[in-house]
Every structure is written in structure tokens, then in C-alpha cells.
Amino acid sequence: MMNDPFVGVALASFDLACGIQILEKWFAKGDPAEGSLESLFRLLLANVHRQKDNAYSSYVTSIIELQSYNWYVVATLFSITQNQRKTFYALTLILDTHHIPNYRNSIKILSQHSLYLAAAAKSSFTNNFPLKKLERFIQPIHQQCIDYFSSSIEQIPDFEIFPGDLRFYSLVLSSHLATQVITIIESDDDTETYKLASFLANFLLPNQLIHSSLKISDKITPGLFLQCVSKQKTDIVDIFLASAHPITYVRMSERKIFTTSAPEKHLPAYKQATEASFLEDITKRRRLTAIKAQYKNQIIEITAPAPWISTxxxxxxxxxxxxxxxxxxxxxxxxxxxxxxxxxxxxxxxxxxxxxxxxxxxxxxxxxxxxxxxxxxxxxxxxxxxxxxxxxxxxxxxxx
Structure with missing residues (x-):
């Protein structure tokens, strides 16, 4: 069943000369209640100038619940200094608490979406792009929120492990658990995919099952713990760099399992790739090419299971x-x-x-x-x- 908690996105700025200004807003279901955005941005921006000078030189995430509007807000704050004048910005991703009863378990993926949009906004300011162009980034995130909150494994199906599958299943489970149960299975074979996914679902916590899916989708949904997708045309490096967290990627057609050899280097690479994706064309291609070339060497095939898992x-x-x-x-x-x-x-x-x-x-x-x-x-x-x-x-x- 489709669940659409997405309310909208809003962007505001603050500096000592002009105070708080709402720069843009994109709302999916009509304009918000009068005064609601003003109240939100006063909470976020009223005291930013009293913090340390470098407090917002990098992105800072803030979570706010506005119960009077049924809003759950994931905000990303940052600052830009131009001509010795510092301006603070807040990019807010707003969701309806009525449609996401388990929203506290979703902070990581919502923060990832908010950070992505904040990086796009910052790039717009530094490159003099019109803010209206941000809409092309917002629409995919709206759909991803729908897919994420509509996914769930309510009951784990029974399955059987045959002796011939023992090594492959041991490899997959070893990597699945080592990447903190974040796994994508790529396959066009419904039967084999369903069987493997049903097996892995037994190695998820209850709050992870409600953000997982046994259905084969056309596209990868960021934030799901376990998901199945049809054969992807996207390069595997791009798939890895689209996630803020290391993943296990299973290609059923080849019976191969891929992950990253250096988990501690994944998040910095993800952030670099995200920021580079908003740069001007020539610079963007150069930086993304360099980041991908460096990260490609970190993607490895899993060839040995954890001994404990094999036993x-x-x-x-x-x-x-x-x-x-x-x-x-x-x-x-x-x-x-x-x-x-x-x-x-x-x-x-x-x-x-x-x-x-x-x-x-x-x-x-x-x-x-x-x-x-x-x-x-x-x-x-x-x-x-x-x-x-x-x-x-x-x-x-x-x-x-």
C-alpha cells in the first residue's frame, strides 16, 4: 500500500543585516499553514550567529518535531561567506508524522536526503544557479520517500537451504551481517531471489523488517535494509556511492557478492561524490571521474565466508x-x-x-x-x- 508522508521542502537564510528570509518552498499538497514556516525557521536560525565561527562551515543536521502542525523536520544547516559577509542557511525536509509512525528509525536516510538537497542548494549559491532548479532533485526524493515508507516485510516466508547452496548462502550472510544488514539483491529470477531474500530476512531486527522488501523493483530505494532489484544498467561504483553506508551487493546471475574493503573510507567518498555531482559540467566530470576511479579499487568480491557463519x-x-x-x-x-x-x-x-x-x-x-x-x-x-x-x-x- 502506498504511503506518502512527504509534505515538502523549504529553504531559508539568515544574516544580521536582513534577518530570516524564506527563499524557496516546494510543497506537494498545497501551501502550509500560515506562519508555520516562519515558526520553523525561527527555531532553526534565530541563534546561529551566536555559535562559534566555524560551527556551520560544514553541514549540520537538526531534527525538530512540530506537533502543532504534525511535522517531522530534518534540517541541514550550513553557512557561506562572501565579501566578508556570512549568511546562514537551513534546508528543511518536512514529513507528516501521521504517515510515518516509525519515523525515529528513519533518521539516517532522511538525514541523507536532507544533506543531498542542502549540497545542491549550496552549489546553487556558489555557482549562481537559480534555486528553481532544485526541483529536479526534490521530485526523485519525494518518490524515494514514498517507496521507502511503503516497503515492509510483514511475515517472513519459509524457505529451504540445499547443500549445493551452502557456500553461496554463507558468503552472502557473512557480508550481509558485516555491512550491518544492508543488502541489495540484483536478479531477474523471481524464484531464486525470493528464496535468498526470505533467508536473509531472518537476520533482520523487527525495526529493520519494516524498512525492507521482498519484491523485485526496477530501481534501488535508498535506506532499505534488504531489497531486490531487477538487473541494473547503473555502474556498480555509482550504486555504492549513492549510499551513505557500505552495502552488500549480490548479483544472482553471476552468483557474486560485492562490498567495500574499507568501510571507514566509504562515508567521506559518498560525501565527496554527492557534492561533486552538483558542480558545473566540466569540473563535475573531472572530480567525479577521480572519485570513482579511487573508490573502484575499494569494491571487492567476497570469496571467503566467516568461519562461524559456515559452521x-x-x-x-x-x-x-x-x-x-x-x-x-x-x-x-x-x-x-x-x-x-x-x-x-x-x-x-x-x-x-x-x-x-x-x-x-x-x-x-x-x-x-x-x-x-x-x-x-x-x-x-x-x-x-x-x-x-x-x-x-x-x-x-x-x-x-
């Missing part, structure tokens, strides 16, 4: 086929328990000025959690970042 799925395939779904759900509970135990152990070993784990610490954790080796440690540490992002800073690259 777990081997046990599943040895049980009656009617039990496979139930066993996967039970094993996911075990995976979550181990993940939280790992987080606690890392916290215990990094305190009082100790910022990162030593090789000895890692060895102790491997022994305590009965991992087969460092590969299992890296696998669970990657998944743990879904709940505790700071873990990535506690495991230096040289020790991974």
Missing part, C-alpha cells in the same frame, strides 16, 4: 528442511548475544585513556568468545558497529 549454516542444512527458518531465527538471536558480549568486552578493555585494542586484547577476546580465529573477531566487530559505531576507532586498521 552455523552447515548445522542448519543437516536438520529437517521444515526447521530451517526457525533455526535461522534462533541462530540470529545467538549472533546478537555474541555481538553484545563483544561490545562489552571491548568497552572493558578500552577505558581510562586506553583508546584501542592491543593484539593481546584481541587474542583474549577471541579465546573468551570461543572464536575460531581473527576472521570471526573481525566479522562480529563489523556487525557490532551497527550498535556501537565507536568500535571502528578502537580497532586500528593495522591490527584488523
Amino acid at each position: 552455523m549454516l552447515l548445522i542448519v542444512t543437516q536438520m529437517p528442511e521444515t526447521c530451517h527458518s526457525l533455526l535461522c531465527k534462533e541462530h540470529f538471536d545467538v549472533i546478537m548475544r555474541i555481538t553484545f558480549e563483544l561490545i562489552n568486552l571491548i568497552d572493558e578493555k578500552t577505558y581510562k585513556g586506553i583508546n584501542s585494542l592491543t593484539p593481546e586484547n584481541i587474542g583474549e577476546i577471541i579465546k573468551e568468545l570461543k572464536f575460531t580465529g581473527k576472521d570471526d573477531f573481525i566479522f562480529f566487530a563489523s556487525l557490532a558497529q551497527m550498535f556501537e559505531p565507536a568500535i571502528s576507532r578502537k580497532i586500528p586498521l593495522s591490527r584488523r
Whole structure:
């Protein structure tokens, strides 16, 4: 069922000479209530000039709920200094709280949309483009919001894992969990895709199932945890750089799984590509070409599953086929328990000025959690970042 929570987008500025000015507004269902935008931008911009000089030199996201208007607002603030005059801007993505009861779980993707539009607005100012041109960026995001909030897996279908699928499913699940359960399956084979997606759905939390889909769509919907798409003409580098988060990308036709080798470098590359996409044609092509060429080397094919996952799925395939779904759900509970135990152990070993784990610490954790080796440690540490992002800073690259 289609769910359209999109209210509109509005852009305003503030400087000491002119005060707050509403520059543009794009509303899908008629103009907002009188005074509503003025109230919103007073909350966002009235005190920005009292902050530190560099407070808005980069993008800053702010979340506001205006209950009187049933608005959930994701705002991105930034500043531009020209001729020694600083102007502050607020780009707001406005949604109807009545249509998104689970909106608090959607902050990341909505922030990504708001940041994207703010980067487009900033480019318009610095390159003297008319703000009306922003509408061509707003319309796709409107549709993406509809697709995102209309997607849901309400019931996970049963499935069977055959011995011949064991290695492939182990590879996919290892990458799915290591990229914090964000997976895109590309295929035109409905049966095989549905089976794999049904399997992976058992390794999602309830609040992730409501932002996932088992249907095969023509286009990728940003923000979904699990989704299936038909064969894409878009280059795989563009697919990866369109997501603010590292992903697992499965090509069923080739039975290949791709991800990024350096998750900590993904977000900076995503931001660079987003900003470059709004530059003038020649500059844009040069910068995007350079960013894509550099990022392409980070996309790798997964060829070895996590040992823990291989062992777990081997046990599943040895049980009656009617039990496979139930066993996967039970094993996911075990995976979550181990993940939280790992987080606690890392916290215990990094305190009082100790910022990162030593090789000895890692060895102790491997022994305590009965991992087969460092590969299992890296696998669970990657998944743990879904709940505790700071873990990535506690495991230096040289020790991974």
C-alpha cells in the first residue's frame, strides 16, 4: 500500500543585516499553514550567529518535531561567506508524522536526503544557479520517500537451504551481517531471489523488517535494509556511492557478492561524490571521474565466508528442511548475544585513556568468545558497529 508522508521542502537564510528570509518552498499538497514556516525557521536560525565561527562551515543536521502542525523536520544547516559577509542557511525536509509512525528509525536516510538537497542548494549559491532548479532533485526524493515508507516485510516466508547452496548462502550472510544488514539483491529470477531474500530476512531486527522488501523493483530505494532489484544498467561504483553506508551487493546471475574493503573510507567518498555531482559540467566530470576511479579499487568480491557463519549454516542444512527458518531465527538471536558480549568486552578493555585494542586484547577476546580465529573477531566487530559505531576507532586498521 502506498504511503506518502512527504509534505515538502523549504529553504531559508539568515544574516544580521536582513534577518530570516524564506527563499524557496516546494510543497506537494498545497501551501502550509500560515506562519508555520516562519515558526520553523525561527527555531532553526534565530541563534546561529551566536555559535562559534566555524560551527556551520560544514553541514549540520537538526531534527525538530512540530506537533502543532504534525511535522517531522530534518534540517541541514550550513553557512557561506562572501565579501566578508556570512549568511546562514537551513534546508528543511518536512514529513507528516501521521504517515510515518516509525519515523525515529528513519533518521539516517532522511538525514541523507536532507544533506543531498542542502549540497545542491549550496552549489546553487556558489555557482549562481537559480534555486528553481532544485526541483529536479526534490521530485526523485519525494518518490524515494514514498517507496521507502511503503516497503515492509510483514511475515517472513519459509524457505529451504540445499547443500549445493551452502557456500553461496554463507558468503552472502557473512557480508550481509558485516555491512550491518544492508543488502541489495540484483536478479531477474523471481524464484531464486525470493528464496535468498526470505533467508536473509531472518537476520533482520523487527525495526529493520519494516524498512525492507521482498519484491523485485526496477530501481534501488535508498535506506532499505534488504531489497531486490531487477538487473541494473547503473555502474556498480555509482550504486555504492549513492549510499551513505557500505552495502552488500549480490548479483544472482553471476552468483557474486560485492562490498567495500574499507568501510571507514566509504562515508567521506559518498560525501565527496554527492557534492561533486552538483558542480558545473566540466569540473563535475573531472572530480567525479577521480572519485570513482579511487573508490573502484575499494569494491571487492567476497570469496571467503566467516568461519562461524559456515559452521552455523552447515548445522542448519543437516536438520529437517521444515526447521530451517526457525533455526535461522534462533541462530540470529545467538549472533546478537555474541555481538553484545563483544561490545562489552571491548568497552572493558578500552577505558581510562586506553583508546584501542592491543593484539593481546584481541587474542583474549577471541579465546573468551570461543572464536575460531581473527576472521570471526573481525566479522562480529563489523556487525557490532551497527550498535556501537565507536568500535571502528578502537580497532586500528593495522591490527584488523
